[in-house]
Amino acid sequence: MNVSNLHYVIFIFFLILDMIEQSGRNLNKGISADCVIFGFDFEKIQVLLIERNPVHSQKPEYALPGDLIYDDENLDHAAGRVLKELTGLTDIFLEQLGAFGDPNRLDKDADQKWLKTVRSNPDVRVITVAYFALVNLRSFNPRPSHFARNVVWKPLNEIRELAFDHLEILNSAKKRLKTNLDLRPIGFNLLPEKFTLTQLHKLYEAIQGKEIDKRNFRRKMAKLKIVERLNDKQRGVPHKPSNYYCFNLENYNKLVEEGFNNFGF
Amino acid sequence: MNVSNLHYVIFIFFLILDMIEQSGRNLNKGISADCVIFGFDFEKIQVLLIERNPVHSQKPEYALPGDLIYDDENLDHAAGRVLKELTGLTDIFLEQLGAFGDPNRLDKDADQKWLKTVRSNPDVRVITVAYFALVNLRSFNPRPSHFARNVVWKPLNEIRELAFDHLEILNSAKKRLKTNLDLRPIGFNLLPEKFTLTQLHKLYEAIQGKEIDKRNFRRKMAKLKIVERLNDKQRGVPHKPSNYYCFNLENYNKLVEEGFNNFGF
DNA sequence: GCAAAAGTGTTAACTGTACACCCATGA
DNA sequence: TCATGGGTGTACAGTTAACACTTTTGC
Numbered sequence: 001m002n003v004s005n006l007h008y009v010i011f012i013f014f015l016i017l018d019m020i021e022q023s024g025r026n027l028n029k030g031i032s033a034d035c036v037i038f039g040f041d042f043e044k045i046q047v048l049l050i051e052r053n054p055v056h057s058q059k060p061e062y063a064l065p066g067d068l069i070y071d072d073e074n075l076d077h078a079a080g081r082v083l084k085e086l087t088g089l090t091d092i093f094l095e096q097l098g099a100f101g102d103p104n105r106l107d108k109d110a111d112q113k114w115l116k117t118v119r120s121n122p123d124v125r126v127i128t129v130a131y132f133a134l135v136n137l138r139s140f141n142p143r144p145s146h147f148a149r150n151v152v153w154k155p156l157n158e159i160r161e162l163a164f165d166h167l168e169i170l171n172s173a174k175k176r177l178k179t180n181l182d183l184r185p186i187g188f189n190l191l192p193e194k195f196t197l198t199q200l201h202k203l204y205e206a207i208q209g210k211e212i213d214k215r216n217f218r219r220k221m222a223k224l225k226i227v228e229r230l231n232d233k234q235r236g237v238p239h240k241p242s243n244y245y246c247f248n249l250e251n252y253n254k255l256v257e258e259g260f261n262n263f264g265f
Numbered sequence: 266m267n268v269s270n271l272h273y274v275i276f277i278f279f280l281i282l283d284m285i286e287q288s289g290r291n292l293n294k295g296i297s298a299d300c301v302i303f304g305f306d307f308e309k310i311q312v313l314l315i316e317r318n319p320v321h322s323q324k325p326e327y328a329l330p331g332d333l334i335y336d337d338e339n340l341d342h343a344a345g346r347v348l349k350e351l352t353g354l355t356d357i358f359l360e361q362l363g364a365f366g367d368p369n370r371l372d373k374d375a376d377q378k379w380l381k382t383v384r385s386n387p388d389v390r391v392i393t394v395a396y397f398a399l400v401n402l403r404s405f406n407p408r409p410s411h412f413a414r415n416v417v418w419k420p421l422n423e424i425r426e427l428a429f430d431h432l433e434i435l436n437s438a439k440k441r442l443k444t445n446l447d448l449r450p451i452g453f454n455l456l457p458e459k460f461t462l463t464q465l466h467k468l469y470e471a472i473q474g475k476e477i478d479k480r481n482f483r484r485k486m487a488k489l490k491i492v493e494r495l496n497d498k499q500r501g502v503p504h505k506p507s508n509y510y511c512f513n514l515e516n517y518n519k520l521v522e523e524g525f526n527n528f529g530f
Numbered sequence: 531g532c533a534a535a536a537g538t539g540t541t542a543a544c545t546g547t548a549c550a551c552c553c554a555t556g557a
Numbered sequence: 558t559c560a561t562g563g564g565t566g567t568a569c570a571g572t573t574a575a576c577a578c579t580t581t582t583g584c
Contacts, residue, residue, distance in 0.1 A: 505581035
């Protein structure tokens, strides 16, 4: 059995576990959990979207991944389940954004047509609880799930249109990401365990949407001591290799205890 | 007809208007809106709670005001309705905190007993969307409503216990109030239109839970130009009368446009 | 004239910001 | 040796933080 076969077997194994776990449970038809999943490719912030088969038009339509919740399931768990189905990842940064529940949020024509193909009660009012998640783009390959045949990364700044009220949810997540970055070192969730200061710097610029002076950025990071220099550098790059760093959680916790809260630029 | 009679007639008039507006609508049995309503008495932050008649015990039990939403009603509107029923106020600062939906959030013994007396389906799972509101304590007298016979102000720092998961919601609101105060001049919603700098100063201290130097506080307020000195001072106080000020929205908007966002101390 | 809260300035430490050049590597 | 991005220091401006006394009023 080769490695690829093994992956397949493991995948099926977990699928069966999920089926066992979920058998005999009732869906709550009035409440869903949708996830805004952010990733970073060292250039731009990306968002994980599901591609919806266009019912009549030719151009593809996109939506945030989400699913109805089970009636005995708490909200955070439902969001974690969506995330796990699409990414295979657990233990990921995941926080609630809020509830979105306009009575007519599902009423757009294209949305209704699509709902009729996937839900047993397309007319019932659904309130969604939105989450935002931060993941390291390189740590997995998006995979299809029962609510999504195709899963794709889209650059955050190029998304102009989404199904339902998902654009509103996305904008809310974008704002939250930006304001939170000044309050706590949330950005490290978007990077691999070891990273270069240039990658971290670009991440801050991408989220803030503005240039930050390289020397000032590095000085502040050094002063805060929330990154730790590793004895390891890039290899095979056609320029001076960059040193790797990792996030130092203990030093961050110390800062918080002291009441420090300005992580912005 | 005297003033007190007139108030009564007006109250009944609006009650009838509400009944007409709500007749023929269906309640959504699975979703409620709860409000954390903060007020400030120039000394402490207060929270508006409803008093629940204890079913078996003698000590009174308190809960956040809230109600099931109507099926054709959006979430913000439902929260506004709760606020209006209790306070008579509209156009109040009101923002969503998030959804709270543990499957067992209604399962505490005392809560179940109480629910059986007021709801037709006490066993159904209810997810609540929590809001926080900021009001000027002096601008109204709390009044009973269809979901609350007694309404009382309680000092925020003395609340140790609430029905359901309301203590969790309250703590979330408390945190939100505190962190938001550094980002925007949210505190003015807790004061009357004209106020003294000492009142504003005490408000900041009450929310931040720490002392702030009087001179530094006043200097920063003066520099920001978000308060405007009025030609009016306290009268009849047994000490130097304090000048009144009002909030200057235009100057605040100017600051925001310039990208300024540090309103903290 | 006394009690009570209002109102006011200065200094030192720190933080943020602007800015330009040398370094290590692969090709 | 050249192209590429990595890495560093200094000076000035603005902000924060600590601190004590005089003023105005009612009684």
